[in-house]
Amino acid sequence: MGEVSSSPAPTSRSGDIARLIGRLVLAGFLAFAGVGHFNNPDEFMAQVPPWMPAPEAVVAISGVVEIGMAIALVALGRWRVQVGWFVAAFFVLVFPGNISQFVTQTDAFGLDSDLARFIRLLFQPVLVVWALWCTGAWRAWRARGTRDVGDSAETATG
Numbered sequence: 001m002g003e004v005s006s007s008p009a010p011t012s013r014s015g016d017i018a019r020l021i022g023r024l025v026l027a028g029f030l031a032f033a034g035v036g037h038f039n040n041p042d043e044f045m046a047q048v049p050p051w052m053p054a055p056e057a058v059v060a061i062s063g064v065v066e067i068g069m070a071i072a073l074v075a076l077g078r079w080r081v082q083v084g085w086f087v088a089a090f091f092v093l094v095f096p097g098n099i100s101q102f103v104t105q106t107d108a109f110g111l112d113s114d115l116a117r118f119i120r121l122l123f124q125p126v127l128v129v130w131a132l133w134c135t136g137a138w139r140a141w142r143a144r145g146t147r148d149v150g151d152s153a154e155t156a157t158g
Contacts, residue, residue: 037063
């Protein structure tokens, strides 16, 4: 059985630089958004679904998580694959808030029309892919799948 690595598969130098820049930009966006949860919480309240308890706490906690993810993207290079999966999962978990903002037609962040709120929904999968790409999480997962297939073939042939 092959050993599962937390490191992404080897890549080209230009690909490494592109992913580094992608991580730094994503970290910057997350840090900016995280701080925004405290500087302008009303805008973020627009994304908390009406069925969610303690909306003020949800905004504060998600702000802290976003700041933590920004720091992790920059500081936890050894764990960047795991950080990538965590950030991607976070983007999936907050998606109901984006849907709620669209369904309830709540204006915030300059999203003052159904079209603008709908277009915003389309960006959430981009954020998920971005997190997986820039941390090497997707590449590591694909490489693991290739090793698992090779390990299965070796086991079957003896």
